[in-house]
Amino acid sequence: MSDEGMIMNNPARKERLSLVSISRHGGLAALAVLLIFNILITPNFLHAQTLAVNVSQVATIALVAVGMTLVIATGGIDLSVGAVMALSGAMAPIIFTSDLAQSYPVLGLGAAFVLPLIAALCCGIFNGALVAILGVQPIIATLIFFISGRGVAQVLTNGNLQTFSNPSFSFIGTARLFGIPVQGWLVIVIAAAIWYVVRYCASGRYLLAVGGNERAARMSGVPVTRVKIMAYATCSVLAGISGLIVVAINSASDAARIGNLMELDAIAAAVVGGAVLSGGRAPIWGAILGAVVIQLVKYTLLANGVADEVALIAKAGIIVAAVYAQQMRKG
Template identity: 35%
Template sequence: MLKSRLFWPILVLVIILAINLFVDPGFFKVEVKNGHLTGSLVDIVNRGAPLILISIGMTLVIATKGIDLGVGSVVAMSGAMAAMTIGQSMASDTSLTPLFIAIAAALGLSLAAGLWNGLLVSRIGIQPIVATLILMVAGRGIAQLITNGQITTIYYEPYSFIGGGYLLTIPFSVYLVAAVLAIALFMTKKTALGLFIQSVGSNPEASRLAGINSKNIILLVYVFSGFCAGVGGLILSSNVASADGNNAGLWFELDAILAVVIGGTSLMGGRFFLMGSVIGALIIQSLTTTIYSIGIPPETNLLVKAIVVIIVCLLQSSEFRQKVLRPRTRKPLKKEPENSSNEQEVKIS
């Protein structure tokens, strides 16, 4: 069943990668150089790591019928916090504080950001899109306050290991992604959390009456989303060895939402697919890579993504599918099974 869910996203990913093969016959070549695994595919995974992480967090938020627009800002905040605690020394072996404290401070701030979002949504009852919009705007301000409005370069060498280091020939960021994904999969498959998230997202009132503490579930997914964005921020700032309050993680929230939707999780909440989101994030990263590699001007990057977003949104609309797609082919209907329930509801009401 899982395989059929992932079929379409994987197909899209394969198509995008195949396009690259035409431009660059060596695209699929992966080799070990100086003990480092290198190649375009490795690059996509490595570069895509922050987005994959954020998409994992976003998946659980969207499964509760919510949305987290603050993740891009949290990426910037996390990087800024790490840069500040490490300090401005130009020497590559000097840090104000031990590395683990810098990491803890960055992740602590990210968790606090997630907690803030979660409290606004679950306790005060602000609509998720509005509640997280606050942090989307304010978070960049906070990040700039931390870095005094400067793009702060991080010279401390050990920090660059997070995003640029290799462990057993594999990029370290891949381990981070694998670890967070493993946590998410464990929590949602081996504990009842997955069931609770789906039930709260599908029918919050029925869940409350079944004795589920919906508020805490919702709080938790936002905190986890903040955590994922925080780890993403560490990787990103480590990779570029700087913290940029203005541009780090810019539009990541939209990319992450897109990744989740491509992965088969409906914005209506309920059923969610973590692996689908991971593939969705890889699709977006490949899309970006492809735009560069086949020589489309990079300025159009956002435009191409926007077009993909529009197509996905239209496919989610049952009205659109009925009007445009149904007369021609029924295949796309099978792709989005949750929409058949929408149609039923319309009939009944």
């Protein structure tokens, strides 16, 4: 009997194949359902302003989700991304509103972009060193800055909301190119660069090797420690960029709210996009797709009068469904 005949006569096998298909294409299916529902039901969904707002929201999730995908590819997790966003977002207004920056505006503006990202990089290196050098579990290692990072941001701002008017800085949050918010283009450029590295460069192959089988990778000469630190550092820098975008969009910085629960959105987007929590895969474009799905879930619920708390439950359900689908794929 042919393989097709055996499958057709085996209901359990047919069910398993259906689940595998869902796990592979579930993100696209969810996106299609959300788009159709909103086009037919949600008022003004196709309005240019509505689409621009959604692109802006997707951009911040997508950047962090791409970084989270890299960390998950090593078999780790990063709970500190929201705190890194808060720290980055708190630092920028302090820098470009300082007396020195007022005297040298160009220098101050450049420092407002560069110094927060250097701080984010240091946070990522710290997380990566704890995991790769000291052997601390990723959840514990990143929980440290998850707790302390937002506290540092609030200390820097004295717990106050920082408002400002700086068109040069706000450019990354409010400007549009060909009708699309500039942060959307930024996400595409960054994602394309990281995708190229993962797919065609040695460091990308090392990343997947570490997540696939760390012991074998180490025995094969892969610089495991360096790869892990680079993954966490990249994730934190992307979170830092996302924090700057949020501040630029709102022309305000609130250390208590920026990046709040972003770790949940990023993990959900990465998993929906096809990242495997055990490591070994880094679907960069899948993370972008997952970010779009997560944002549309939030938008759909809020636009149709559903409480924000329900959106949290929905995102948790998405993670559970995606992980279950992964288990079916392994089977």
